[in-house]
Amino acid sequence: MIIAFFLLLFVVMMPTSIYLLVKQRENRLLFWGALIILTVGLSGLQVGLEKLALPLMESSGAGDPWINAIYIVTAFLNIIIHAFPYYLILVFFMYFSGYSTALATGLLLVPALLTFVFSDVYPAARMNYSYILSWAIPYMLASAALFAIGLLKVENIKHKRLQYFGIGMIVLIPEVFLLLLQLEGIYFELPIAILTFIPILCLISLLLGLIFYVYNVFARFQSATVLTKMQIGTSMMQHAFKNAISKNKLHALNMQRSLEAQQYEAAGNHLNNLLNSNDHLMSMVSKLSYLTRSRISLELETLDISGLLREVLDQWTTPAVAIETRFTPAIMELDRTLVAECFSNVISNAVEAMEGKGTLTVTVERIKHKVKVSFSDTGKGMDKEQVKRMFEPFFSTKHKSGHNFGLGMFYVRKIMSAHRGKVAVASQLGKGTTVTLYFS
Template identity: 30%
Template structure:
């Protein structure tokens, strides 16, 4: 058990030293610490007591101290391991950063209540803990944590992050599932109290996964730092100021040049219509304003994109996006369906960039013409933006990687950074929304972006309250 103690505490220490400010790092380090406490308890009972007795150090003053240390370490493992594991699984889940701040604030304390109440129950004779009560909360904590880790891995769309989640799940889930039986189920139901001695074998597997993956891929910070899992890798890799500004400016400068050439061509031919001219100038002004807005929102090259929440009409923004892309839709039948005509709260500039990117991808997927459908609708709780093309579609392996930073299916094009959908995904998620893509070769592609009707307003309210 000395191996368990040293191995788990070493990993926990390395993780917490590497990135102490990250919530997931703190919780996974807590798992290593509480699990290591079980090893410490066994070391005290099996090694230190005999050693102190043989050396004559087991005096009347020392013996009670060792006993209390053994009990404290044992209870820390029994009560702390399920709690720290379920908390890690919750904060590691992909959607956790976008849950309402009110629930997040109280959740750790609510889940801590059952373990704390365990101290109020007396353990039966020859049993280390009151199993009848502890089983009541420890089993759902561990099984719930395993479910969240597995579901989070399945839910992750970014292939890089999915591999990270898979490694984390492989390291944690089997060990906790085995511990569920050796520490709780077998003692409580069958009176088998010594099965915990087999834990070092499965813990050795966990340590091997962590050490091995940390050298090759990185594990939770050993090479490291892969959480805020939905935003951290994405934001650090693709939302640095230079990357996002390059991408936004590339799109808007292309629009300005396109409409500038159109105005010049019309003027040279003497066919300039005042109404069309005014519309083209408005597109150019809108593109230049969008560049300014994007610059305003980027707070330095490595800082996170800052959302500026305001109320606007999504129908109007979608129409403006289509107007700016009008010269590129030659030969494309554009069908607009605006079933929702109200307002939403969000970052107008960022969502303009998102919808322009998705529309551009749809148009470029139909080089020979086709049908582009833009649909804005609502459900009871969500606003839904659907952009559908009848283009080439994507293969299954391409679809799995569309949200990966710097991955692109348009490698032959100049000034294509492979940032579009990664950026779009990040911004939609920061609005507490979801983004899904359905596509098959030869059947076109549909992009669905759903936004909670109240989530954006709550985000603004929460931000203002936190700033007070």
């Protein structure tokens, strides 16, 4: 009966985790939650191999190399399912409460990896529970503390607090039972029935998690930090709007005075300034409309991406920036205006990253049914944390000004998503950045 429950864990948890990892990898809460589900699914695989596959192979007279290989696999899986949940759950709560950093995520992985060093795999499998518990208990306490901090930060609305509490319990309660299982035999004895209860508890937790997933509860908590940034960014844009409107009024008054004084050349200059300021104001309105629009409507037409890209590049006349191109004809159905804006945003970022001097390499190539457009600059580059956050609205590595709101890459991804395309970014500090757009 216990083996059947664990096999059911494998059959249910593995496909669920793979689906979430593929479909929801941009939602960091769901990504780390999917990894937790994956480890639970692996526990079912481990029990199946150890309790069913190995005895069957031994009784059927299978060769020693095959038996030893399965034996080593089960030992590795045993280490993963006993050690890695503590790490994954802690990182999950770091994202849950808004305290995640790439450095902390990497450093916290070290004790879990060292479990492979302090435990034996071959010729005799032996779990070093004393070592695991030495860091797992602090990890678990830290997870509980982050959960409590996050719970205090949630808006004082009953259903939101209940949702937050429910998500925490879905993760923490199975972790408590894992800890009890590892402590069993060291400090106290537990009835064998607890082994049956653990897979049932995991399946219940998965069911509740899927209910939260269907109702987009994870997405709501994931977006809380982004919404705060959007509120700050919106205030910044309101300030910029007021400045632009004040400038327009000043230009109009100066033009009126110049006309009254019959200073027509000066009036013309003020008129040009007024028109430029108006263009900037309209650009901000356009960006704000894209930000609030849930869906972008496309006006598709058949065009050559390489030809459109040449038109966009012709608008950039920066003598100190060398532009190298390698284009292949690629005819697709696209929205000319939006894709041109998408290209322009990426090029603008590249030129600013190079501080007006360097080399921008632009390539267009067709790969089967897809078109790959790459922009590689020789600028200052970004660290991993900046790359991870660059698609957030109002996040920018550049100096904030009335012309820069940290919305460029947010638009790029939104436009590409509307075209069912993707954006990939690779960057190294001091070596430059490559932005790749995939059209399908």
